[in-house]
Amino acid sequence: MVIDCHVHLNKYHHEANAPTEVHLERLRDQMTKYNLEHVMVLTSYTVNPERPSVEQVAELINGDPRILLVEGIITQNDRPTDLHALEERLKTGRVRGLKIYPGYEHAYPSDRAFHDAYGLAAKYRVPVMMHTGDTYSAKAKIKYSHPINVDEVCVDYPDVNFVLCHLGNPWLRTTAEIIYKNHNAYTDISGLVLEEFEAKMEAWMKQQVGDLLLYSGEPDRILYGTDWPLVRMGPYLKFVDDLELDPEHKALLLRENAIRLFRIEGAATEPRAKRHNVEAPPTSSAENEPSPS
Numbered sequence: 001m002v003i004d005c006h007v008h009l010n011k012y013h014h015e016a017n018a019p020t021e022v023h024l025e026r027l028r029d030q031m032t033k034y035n036l037e038h039v040m041v042l043t044s045y046t047v048n049p050e051r052p053s054v055e056q057v058a059e060l061i062n063g064d065p066r067i068l069l070v071e072g073i074i075t076q077n078d079r080p081t082d083l084h085a086l087e088e089r090l091k092t093g094r095v096r097g098l099k100i101y102p103g104y105e106h107a108y109p110s111d112r113a114f115h116d117a118y119g120l121a122a123k124y125r126v127p128v129m130m131h132t133g134d135t136y137s138a139k140a141k142i143k144y145s146h147p148i149n150v151d152e153v154c155v156d157y158p159d160v161n162f163v164l165c166h167l168g169n170p171w172l173r174t175t176a177e178i179i180y181k182n183h184n185a186y187t188d189i190s191g192l193v194l195e196e197f198e199a200k201m202e203a204w205m206k207q208q209v210g211d212l213l214l215y216s217g218e219p220d221r222i223l224y225g226t227d228w229p230l231v232r233m234g235p236y237l238k239f240v241d242d243l244e245l246d247p248e249h250k251a252l253l254l255r256e257n258a259i260r261l262f263r264i265e266g267a268a269t270e271p272r273a274k275r276h277n278v279e280a281p282p283t284s285s286a287e288n289e290p291s292p293s
């Protein structure tokens with residue numbers, strides 16, 4: 001079984017006219033086809049006809065325990081995130097993580113605009129995912145999405161787990177260092193291509209992901225995600241197969257790391273041995289306390 005921690009119900013290109021319900025049905029079909037146990041649906045940094053709000057998505061999901069919600073934080077828009085409403089969604093478990101979009105919102109991860117969201121993430125022990133690396137929109141600014149900026153918030157918010165989405169691509173070496181150094185830094189492998197891999201690109205990416213795993217140590221903080229529907233699910237699972245990980249490490253990447261990080265109920269994992277090269281995480285850290293709720 002596999003957990004895809006990074007999918008969207010936004011409408012891109014050709015699918016733009018179909019209602020969100022249709023996208024959700026397509027997602028459920030994909031889950032069945034590829035044997036996905038859970039998916040995390042990430043909402044956007046803005047709400048418009050192509051990008052449904054967290055309320056809309058929550059209503060459509062309607063408590064389906066296989067589909068979990070990660071709320072995109074909106075700070076630069078005329079309809080910023082209502083933090084009280086967000087707290088309610090965290091309290092009830094409707095929202096299982098937050099997502100910030102520094103490159104798209106032209107704000108560093110350390111910007112005060114995100115401070116209160118980080119406080120809620122610490123209080124409810126949910127991770128903060130963030131877009132890092134190259135951006136999908138030419139209007140975004142990559143100085144804000146460079147993975148080097150995540151070190152600062154990892155240090156300043158030690159009780160929050162941060163996920164550098166997309167491996168910080170193309171700055172995978174920087175991402176390797178961030179997750180090597182900071183016990184509260186994770187990364188996901190989503191969105192490395194659009195649609196599917198071209199052979200040369202796939203070989204290059206495999207090499208780089210191998211290097212990242214080698215440098216950062218045991219793969220206990222790397223997550224499987226696709227960025228569907230921007231990426232096709234079949235080629236992505238094949239990409240992971242081709243990484244030639246040993247079965248234990250493959251299970252961590254495809255499933256168990258996500259279970260620990262998002263505290264997904266009903267799924268037990270073995271406790272992980274502490275790595276030799278990091279300080280012990282604080283006791284409030286989510287990764288120490290697997291799934292009481």
Ligand SMILES: [Zn+2]
Pocket residue numbers: 006008042190191227
């Ligand atoms: Zn994405």
